[in-house]
Amino acid sequence: MQEDNMIYKPETAEGDIYDISNKNVSKPIVSESDNPGKHAKDDLLTGKIIKGIGGFYYVYADGIIYECKAKGIFRKLKIKPLVGDDVELRIVDVNDNEGNIESILERHSELIRPAVANVDQALVVFALASPSPNFNLLDRFLIMMKKQNMNTVICFNKSDLVSDEQCLEYRNIYEAAGYEVIFSSTKKEDGLSELERILSGRTTTLAGPSGVGKSSIMNMLNPDANMDTGEISRKIERGKHTTRHSELIPLFLDTYLMDTPGFSNIELYDIEADELKYYYKEFEEYEPYCRFGGCNHFGEKECGVIDAVNEGSISATRYENYKMFFSELKDRRRY
Numbered sequence: 001m002q003e004d005n006m007i008y009k010p011e012t013a014e015g016d017i018y019d020i021s022n023k024n025v026s027k028p029i030v031s032e033s034d035n036p037g038k039h040a041k042d043d044l045l046t047g048k049i050i051k052g053i054g055g056f057y058y059v060y061a062d063g064i065i066y067e068c069k070a071k072g073i074f075r076k077l078k079i080k081p082l083v084g085d086d087v088e089l090r091i092v093d094v095n096d097n098e099g100n101i102e103s104i105l106e107r108h109s110e111l112i113r114p115a116v117a118n119v120d121q122a123l124v125v126f127a128l129a130s131p132s133p134n135f136n137l138l139d140r141f142l143i144m145m146k147k148q149n150m151n152t153v154i155c156f157n158k159s160d161l162v163s164d165e166q167c168l169e170y171r172n173i174y175e176a177a178g179y180e181v182i183f184s185s186t187k188k189e190d191g192l193s194e195l196e197r198i199l200s201g202r203t204t205t206l207a208g209p210s211g212v213g214k215s216s217i218m219n220m221l222n223p224d225a226n227m228d229t230g231e232i233s234r235k236i237e238r239g240k241h242t243t244r245h246s247e248l249i250p251l252f253l254d255t256y257l258m259d260t261p262g263f264s265n266i267e268l269y270d271i272e273a274d275e276l277k278y279y280y281k282e283f284e285e286y287e288p289y290c291r292f293g294g295c296n297h298f299g300e301k302e303c304g305v306i307d308a309v310n311e312g313s314i315s316a317t318r319y320e321n322y323k324m325f326f327s328e329l330k331d332r333r334r335y
């Protein structure tokens with residue numbers, strides 16, 4: 001299991017290959033017990049890229065953040081280290097915490113948007129109010145994550161601003177769609193233990209529109225994270241894109257959370273219109289009542305799904321957005 005755990009194994013100029021076969025890469029990287037500062041120049045450490053800015057990669061290893069450059073070999077191989085990558089770094093300067101990334105360990109997942117490696121799940125945050133939830137955007141996000149085989153947990157934040165009945169309605173809709181749903185309020189510190197349970201031991205990307213409270217949640221989970229938060233604009237009821245870089249924050253042992261800039265639209269890509277229905281778990285139960293096999297639930301006669309929408313058993317909002325996405329995907333194919 002420990003062999004072959006490196007996908008990018010650059011050779012040195014002399015042609016020797018770095019042997020990492022004795023390194024235990026599954027060992028936790030965030031380890032309070034490893035006393036920081038014990039390393040020396042030229043030591044080889046395993047760490048995780050938590051941020052990449054201006055050609056530098058910031059690698060968290062043994063409790064210290066090293067500012068690293070990636071060897072030219074990666075550029076030559078057209079491999080871009082990603083936030084989330086587990087890497088080996090060679091210490092260049094112990095006092096200034098500088099290093100060189102020498103290899104990238106095997107990725108077990110890779111997301112395109114946001115570009116991040118080794119994420120276990122997504123936590124998508126929408127505010128219950130201020131700004132009010134854009135379900136079209138949420139459903140687009142859920143579809144794209146499912147397309148990439150990424151599990152998503154939904155967090156509705158700012159629960160202090162709406163009634164319990166409102167929360168229950170949204171919970172029912174999205175649980176029927178097959179998602180775990182969490183409600184939180186950073187003002188009241190609600191949902192904290194549930195969030196900790198979901199996140200513990202995993203690397204999670206935090207996603208959602210601007211102004212919904214992603215950075216505030218991050219700060220609630222780890223006050224040391226100190227993420228910038230911003231008021232939402234009163235006029236346009238939107239966030240101000242306070243967060244501009246993706247950054248992975250070590251929360252606790254083996255647990256990382258990535259704050260990402262808010263998104264404002266998501267294009268469905270690489271999906272055929274006929275395939276869209278498979279992203280709607282709540283349809284499954286009613287599909288046996290469709291007259292036609294392979295029914296797209298889009299105006300066909302005797303459609304079990306449409307009947308269920310009319311009876312209120314399937315959320316009308318979810319279905320309306322489904323129809324919109326379906327048309328969008330169908331139209332796109334013509335060009």
Ligand SMILES: Nc1nc2c(ncn2[C@@H]2O[C@H](COP(=O)(O)OP(=O)(O)OP(=O)(O)O)[C@@H](O)[C@H]2O)c(=O)[nH]1
Pocket residue numbers: 157158159160161184185186187188208209210211212213214215216217228229230231232239240241242243244260261262263
């Ligand atoms: N009432 C209420 N306000 C909240 C809550 N969480 C965050 N806010 C406020 O919402 C505003 C936006 O919060 P941020 O944490 O900056 O939002 P963000 O999602 O990180 O936004 P971007 O970085 O722009 O993508 C701030 O004024 C927060 O104080 C909450 O649970 N309840």
Ligand SMILES: [Mg+2]
Pocket residue numbers: 214215216228229242243259260
């Ligand atoms: Mg933010």
Ligand SMILES: [Zn+2]
Pocket residue numbers: 287290291295296297298300302303304305306
């Ligand atoms: Zn149907």
